Amino acid sequence: MSHPYKGFEPNWVSGEFPKDSYRSIFKWGAPLEIKAPRESLFRLMKEKFHLTDEDFRVYQEDIGFDTVSFQLPIHLSERDLQSFAEIVGSEFVRTDDYARLSVAYGKTMYDVLRLRNKIVENVPDAVLYPDTKEQIEEIVAYCAERKIPVYVYGGGSSVTRGVECVKGGISLDLRLRFNKVIAFNEVDQTITVEAGMSGPKLEETLNNAKALFGAKRAYTCGHFPQSFEYSSVGGWVVTRGAGQNSTYYGCISDLVMAQEYATPIGNIKTDSYPRKATGSDLGQILMGSEGTYGVLTHVTLKVFRHMPKTIRRFSYMFKDWETAQAAAREIMQSESGYPSVFRLSDPEETSVMLHLYGVMDSPLKYLFKFRNFKENEMCLFLGFTNGENGFSRNAAKNVHRVARRLGGMSLTGYVTRSWEKGRFNDPYMRDTLQDFGIVTDTMECSVNWSNMARVHRDVRAYCKSRPDTICMTHMSHVYPQGANLYFIFIIRESDPEAFRQYHAGILSAIQQSGAAMSHHHGIGKMFAPWLEGSLGRNEYDVLRTLKNHFDLDNIMNPGGTLGFDLKENEKRFPVR
Secondary structure, three states, X not given: OOXXXXXXXXXXXXXXXXXXXXXXXXXXXXXXXXXXXXXXXXXXXXXHOOXXXXXXXXXXXXXXXXXXXXXXXXXXXXXXXXXXXXXXOHHHEEOOHHHHHHOOOOOOHHHHHHHHOOOOOOOOOEEEOOOOHHHHHHHHHHHHHXXXXXXXXXXXXXXXXXXXXXXXXXXXXXXXXXXXXXXXEOOOOEEEEEOOOEHHHHHHHHHOHHHHHOOOOOEXXXXXXXXXXXXXXXXXXXXXXXXXXXXXXXXXXXXXXXXEEEEOOEEEEOOOOOOOOXXXXXXXXXXXXXXXOOEEEEEEEEOEEXXXXXXXXXXXXXXXXXXXXXXXXXXXXXXXXXXXXXXXXXXXXXXXHHHHOOHHHOOHXXXXXXXXXXXXXXXXXXXXXXXXXXXXXXXXXXXXXXXXXXXXEEOOOHHHHHHHHHOOOOOHHHHHHHOOOEEEEEEEEEEEHHHHHHHHHHHHHHHHOOOOOEEEEEEOOEEOOEEEEEEEEEEEOOOHHHHHHHHHXXXXXXXXXXXXXXXXXXXXXXXXHHHHXXXXXXXXXXXXXXXXXXXXXXXXXXXXXXXXXXXXXXXOOOOO
């Protein structure tokens, strides 16, 4: 919850709600946890959207307490259901309404708005809860023979409609039973886990390696996406995900050592060598396939020494976006070691963050004014370093050297610690605001330093073409050659189709600006129409060839994932 309000505070939805309700599916995270905005941020929202306290006395949206119920037929035969029961056990095959809907949607606002409006579509015929990779292999083989569509549900945090069961069939829910450690190798510093392993369970396991495996020390995976608490290792891999500490530890494509898949043509297993020159890298080819080639079963990951005491936190304020970008580029190109967390916010996001984390309720706001740092111009940079103590200290010193040379004002580690407190629970605020018709969602893309200004300008211009829109932008995964740009937009909207059209316009703006369509969210079915136009026809045909090799009958995550079965008139190409 937020700090107590001095004035009117809305009646945010909190406490118990029915476990079989729509809200239990679309709500982010733990059932009883909510996050309300600070009063200063609440005032900002009212001002931006021309609202008064009266607009927050009654919920503007359906709060989703109704029991899940719909009328969509099951197309699987009794023979099919019995065959699945023989593989995983009858108690682990479900066809009830709640189970079917619980794995059908992810967490983009298009999903949430549909659920609030009780628009139920694209659900599986049955949900299976496998326990072993052998069971999954048997299921995939059976489905390949019977031409039954196969979908996979890991943590459920997809924002690209990646898990949506457009063609019915079955969904494999990996959360319940397929989440075990297969092997831990301290000599190689690797761990092998089942694809349904959650982020928190993986990290807890590694942090307790001494007790669990007799290891010499504690370890970490170093992979902490904002969805960390409700995402799975398999989901990270198949979408080529990234964590908030990726600038030091690397994205998931840097962390994966080996993978194992159950595909319609048989099992595929890659080796775990750190580097090799044996033709095209099969592991990299399989990553990012989003379930369209097969079901990812086992993953071997690099692990790192867990040294929380060596963290050096920092935060700086720069006077404008151009100077802040120059500082970020110099930090990454100076060859003095990379920070772990690296988050640079543009002026609009900086303004919102100062309210979100209570900075504007602290004495720092007077210091900004004294130093002539202007709101809606200044840019906040925060982060920390990891690694061996000397390395971490020197990397932080380099950040300070660059920031100071370019006029950055040190805010010490105060702001960073405030950000850390909310780094995983900020998404909870989406529910509290959306109950009153305020929608928050995100888009992100990958850019080079040389085209960053254009992408930032053009995508924001489209976002702002809709009146009364907040569009915050930051870079949070940074490289010597460029970074990702992460856009967070806040609008008033209740209609799912209107939201989808606006979202599509942002995707077109990203494509037209010359950025990569996604840095780490993946493509799914929502971004898929833009993929071929972004990659190029010849380049995309390579992916299509792989799809035809692994899954000629298109049973693996069909219905638009990665654009493989889209019609030509459904695809979007840039205007030249």
